[in-house]
Structure formats: structure tokens, C-alpha cells
Amino acid sequence: MWGRNSKKKKKRAKEPEKDAQNEQDAQNEQDPDNLCEDCIPAKCCMYFSVEIDEPEDMGDWNDMLWILAHRDAEIYMDDDRWYVLVQNPCRFYDPIKKCLIYTRRPRICRGHTWDDCEFRDDYNFDLHFHSYEEMERYIRNNLEEV
Numbered sequence: 291m292w293g294r295n296s297k298k299k300k301k302r303a304k305e306p307e308k309d310a311q312n313e314q315d316a317q318n319e320q321d322p323d324n325l326c327e328d329c330i331p332a333k334c335c336m337y338f339s340v341e342i343d344e345p346e347d348m349g350d351w352n353d354m355l356w357i358l359a360h361r362d363a364e365i366y367m368d369d370d371r372w373y374v375l376v377q378n379p380c381r382f383y384d385p386i387k388k389c390l391i392y393t394r395r396p397r398i399c400r401g402h403t404w405d406d407c408e409f410r411d412d413y414n415f416d417l418h419f420h421s422y423e424e425m426e427r428y429i430r431n432n433l434e435e436v
């Protein structure tokens with residue numbers, strides 16, 4: 291499952307129907323606080339995350355170590371759901387012009403709603419591993435040997 295939107299709530303954005311898309315665009319244009327204008331760089335365009343399976347055995351934890359061996363990869367768990375997080379900005383984001391491919395932006399971006407807006411969110415996940423070493427320590431202290 292993919293998540294471009296809020297780190298608090300991950301869901302796959304469905305292909306929007308045309309009417310729904312028009313409604314979405316209208317809704318986005320009705321931003322009462324003009325938040326997006328003040329949100330620079332756009333918080334929701336600065337990362338992506340992908341849901342992964344909950345680890346069930348040591349092999350799964352070891353697989354997650356492999357993920358964390360890669361630069362910029364993080365893993366977090368919230369509400370019993372697990373995600374890979376990569377804190378890299380979208381290459382199409384421009385601080386002045388905003389989305390450089392707005393009319394052909396991916397469906398996950400098109401499905402983004404104000405319910406998903408994370409402008410005022412603090413990310414307090416149940417578990418958050420920023421590095422390989424951090425997860426190794428967690429395994430050592432909380433689980434059996436890998």
C-alpha cells in the first residue's frame with residue numbers, strides 16, 4: 291500500500307472518477323487558511339512511504355534491516371501498520387511554482403485531500419527506526435538474536 295500523503299494515515303489513493311476529481315480540485319482550491327501557500331517546502335511532497343507487512347519472525351526483522359541498510363530509508367510502525375519511509379523530496383516540487391507537473395501529477399497526489407493534510411501534524415509513531423543501528427539495538431534489547 292502506498293502513501294504519499296500523511297504519515298499519520300496511509301492509504302492507497304484510488305483512481306479518482308472525473309466528478310470526484312473535479313470535486314477534489316474544487317475542495318483543494320477552497321483551502322480556508324491558504325495553508326499550501328504558507329507550507330514551503332510543501333510538507334506532503336517531501337517524502338514517500340510504502341506500507342509493508344508486519345514482521346512476524348526473525349527473518350522478517352532481518353529483511354527490515356536490509357531495507358535500513360539503504361541510504362535515507364526509515365521504517366516506522368503506527369496503529370499496528372508498518373511502513374518504509376524515504377525522506378526525499380519529489381523531484382517535481384518547486385518552492386516557487388509548486389508542482390511542476392500539476393495537471394499530470396500521479397493519482398496519489400490527485401487523491402490528496404484536506405483530511406490528509408499534515409501541515410500541523412507532529413509525527414509521534416509507535417515505533418520509528420531511523421537507521422540500521424537503531425533497529426539492531428531494538429532487536430538486541432527486545433527480541434531474540436537475529
Ligand code: SF4
Nearest residue numbers: 325326329332334407
Ligand atoms: S502539507 Fe497540507 S498545507 Fe502543506 S502543501 Fe500539503 S496539503 Fe498543502
Ligand code: SF4
Nearest residue numbers: 335380382383389399
Ligand atoms: S508530483 Fe507534484 S503534487 Fe505530487 S509529490 Fe510531486 S510536487 Fe507534490
